[in-house]
Amino acid sequence: MEKIKNIIFDYGNVIFEINFKRTQDALLQLGIANPTEFYGHRNQNPIFDNFEMAGVTADEFRAEIRKAANNLDLTDEQIDEVWNSLLIGVSANNHDVLLEVKKKYRTFLLSNNNEIHYNWIIKHIQEKYGINNYDAFFEKAYFSQLMKLRKPNVNIFEQVIKENNLNPTETLFIDDSPQHIEGAKKAGLHTLLMDLHPEKLEDFLKQHKLL
Known part of the structure; x- marks a missing residue:
C-alpha cells in the first residue's frame, strides 16, 4: 500500500x-437464557451500545444485566467478572x-x-x-x-x-x-x-x- x-x-x-464465547457462556451461567442473541460479535442488546457511548453509567449497566438475568441479588463483582471474561490479553x-x-x-x-x-x-x-x-x-x-x-x-x-x-x-x-x-x-x-x-x-x- x-x-x-x-x-x-x-x-x-x-x-x-477477546473471546465472545467465554462471555456468552458466562452470561448463560448468570441466568440469561439467550446469550448469543443478547451479546455477540455482530449483534447485541442496545444496553451494550449505550454503555460503549457512556449513555448509561456502570451502575445502570449492571442494573440492566440484573434485569436480564432476572436476579436482582447479583453483586457488582459477579457482573464485572462475567463481563470481563471477554478479555484475554x-x-x-x-x-x-x-x-x-x-x-x-x-x-x-x-x-x-x-x-x-x-x-x-x-x-x-x-x-x-x-x-x-x-x-x-x-x-x-x-x-x-x-x-x-x-x-x-x-x-x-x-x-x-x-x-x-x-x-x-x-x-x-x-x-x-x-x-x-x-x-x-x-x-x-x-x-x-x-x-x-x-x-x-x-x-x-x-x-x-x-x-
Missing part, C-alpha cells in the same frame, strides 16, 4: 485477544509490532470500549507490561465511551479524521468486524479486515506490505 501514510487500528482481536509481541509500525506511519487506536472493560485493560497492561496507557504506541488512542460515539457510525471516523487532519485517501483502517469496515468505507478510508488471530498481527501487516 504505497500511498498509505496513516493507520487506524481497532483493538479487540486485532491487538488484544495482548497477543504475542504486538506492543513491539505497534512501535515498529509507528516508525513508518502516523498511527491511531479506535476502540469500542466501556468503563468496566477499560479499567480492566489499563490494570492489565500496568501490571503485566509496566505501562500506564497506550500513549507510547499511538499518536492518539480513541475510546468510544470517552467520545460518546461508536463504530460503525460514520461520525466516529469523521471525528478522528478531522481532529488529526488526516487525508482519508492516505489512511487505512484495520478491524476484525465487517460492519465496522463498512462504516469506515463510508468515511472514505481504505480498509482491511483482520482475518487472522491477533497473535498474527505482524504476519498480517507483512502480508499486506505494511511492514
